[in-house]
Amino acid sequence: MKFVAFERAKQGTGASRRLRITGRTPGIVYGGAAEPLLIELDHNALWHALKKEAFHSTVLDMEIGGTDHKVLLRDVQMHPFKQLILHIDFQRVDATTKLHMKVPLHYSGDENSPAVKTEGCIANHVVTEIEVLCLPSDLPEFIAVDLSGLKKGASLHLNDINLPKGVTAVTHGKNNPVLVSVVVIAAAAEAPAADAAAAAAATPAAKGKPAAKPAAKK
Numbered sequence: 101m102k103f104v105a106f107e108r109a110k111q112g113t114g115a116s117r118r119l120r121i122t123g124r125t126p127g128i129v130y131g132g133a134a135e136p137l138l139i140e141l142d143h144n145a146l147w148h149a150l151k152k153e154a155f156h157s158t159v160l161d162m163e164i165g166g167t168d169h170k171v172l173l174r175d176v177q178m179h180p181f182k183q184l185i186l187h188i189d190f191q192r193v194d195a196t197t198k199l200h201m202k203v204p205l206h207y208s209g210d211e212n213s214p215a216v217k218t219e220g221c222i223a224n225h226v227v228t229e230i231e232v233l234c235l236p237s238d239l240p241e242f243i244a245v246d247l248s249g250l251k252k253g254a255s256l257h258l259n260d261i262n263l264p265k266g267v268t269a270v271t272h273g274k275n276n277p278v279l280v281s282v283v284v285i286a287a288a289a290e291a292p293a294a295d296a297a298a299a300a301a302a303t304p305a306a307k308g309k310p311a312a313k314p315a316a317k318k
Contacts (some may be wrong), residue, residue: 101154102161102168105139116187125185129162132192139164139190147161150176157203158231159193159236168238170236172199175215193236194274200270203240204229205279209248215282219252224281230258231270238266247280256280 108119108126127145130136149155155173157287161278162169194200210216224311228245245261257276258269271277 101152101158102163103141103149103164105141107164110140119308120184120186125188127188127190128170129192131189132194134192137164141183141188147183150185153204154241157201157239159222159239160190162190163306170195172201173299187204188265195236198235199239200206200231200233201239202229203229203232203267204242205245206242207245207247207280209246210250210280212248213250215250215252220285221250221252221282223247223250224283225279226281227277227279230265230279231272232267233270234267238264240264240267243267245279250282251282252282252284254282 103128111126119126119140120143123143124140125146127139127141128136129139160171160173162171170193171190173188173194174191175187177186177188178184179186194241205225205228207225209221213223216223232239243261243263245256247256250256255278257278258271259276261279263269278304
């Protein structure tokens with residue numbers, strides 16, 4: 101994904117405030133062998149770019165002065181109540197250095213799984229993104245996860261999914277966290293219990309019912 105930025109000379113609170121009034125957003129690019137670079141971006145274009153998932157999770161092409169730079173989005177500062185981006189940070193990417201990034205999980209197929217289709221359950225997406233370690237060239241935009249094999253009483257763990265080549269998952273705490281849990285819908289769980297209760301109530305009634313007297317002989 102490509103975007104355009106411009107080098108800026110002035111810095112400081114006052115300069116940044118004046119920049120925002122003109123419809124620009126101040127930012128910075130750091131990392132690598134080069135010195136940090138102060139930049140500015142068109143606010144409206146940046147606002148729409150931030151709504152795209154790929155802008156947050158992939159290596160970006162930033163054009164400055166006709167030259168492309170590989171960068172990652174690292175931080176965005178938003179106004180507490182206005183639709184205004186106050187500042188944005190990018191990090192330069194070294195093609196030979198592995199990086200840590202959070203990658204979204206795209207789930208599909210749960211509506212066709214036995215758990216959802218026939219066993220009265222729903223798939224609860226516990227985790228929607230995972231942290232990975234990989235080279236910039238191996239960084240995926242997202243990781244697709246097929247849930248069509250989910251069954252009642254089972255869960256999908258991190259070790260159950262296939263990661264793209266060159267990508268390693270990074271965990272903090274649990275080594276194999278739950279990504280998707282299978283939850284029984286309350287109505288489906290209550291139905292068998294209600295049927296069992298009704299059957300249990302009917303059994304004593306049937307036992308306590310007096311036998312019919314034989315018809316009197318004429």
